[in-house]
Amino acid sequence: MRLSAWNVNSLKIRLPQVVDWLSTNRPDVLCLQETKVEDEKFPLAEIQAAGYQALFSGQKTYNGVAILSKQQGKETISAIPAFNDMQKRVLAATIDNVRVICVYAPNGQSVDSDKYRYKLEWLAAFNNWLKDELVRYPQLAVLGDLNIAPEDRDVHDPLAWEGNVLVSPEERQAFRELLKLGLKDSFRLFEQPEKSFSWWDYRMSAFRRNLGLRIDHVLLSSALASCCKSSTIDTKPRQAERPSDHAPVLAVV
């Protein structure tokens, strides 16, 4: 089963690239983040024409998540239970007996901002919810933009980023708390090239110079991790005209 995730930074702008990527890679599941489109305006017909079902939870301008899949998802949840949040950042569904959690974690802006506090509270609530999900669904995958570079090797210049949002000790601790639930960072189950990243700033020719961060992840429960065959980052779409600033991530289980 091919499980993937991509922060598309506007599905409206990126739709042709998403359809193209689906036809090239034929994943069973593609989790989208930052769709930035209200549900009434979701491009369902175009996705169906590409041979995929879609679940979506969106809002205008910001955030928004969707799960595209060959098989129809069931048992859908579109908010973290017991966490009051207006922002559309999670979508869970059961597809082919695998629990798929599509996630767009808050950015945090800067470590001294209210948004950073919101990010840490959000990550704690997300963790709590996953505990319950893992009890119900042993075969579980968390896919998406967690907005955390878990280790220094996931950062092009750890010194320059030290203490910054996305790499701060509190955020990295929150990432480790996810691993403590029994989830595995699928990318690190395999030998990987040095300086592997999933996001590059639009500015400063950051992609050409590979000045990036690895903040998009596929986390797998132990039942899925034990049968994981590969976990990769596809940098090809980042080279396209008008690319998303994020690359798709893909794991085969």
Next chain:
DNA sequence: ATGGCTTCATAGTGAAGA
């Protein structure tokens, strides 16, 4: 260089992303 690009909501610029 506290910006650099890109998107969205706007009809001038400003917010937000990471």
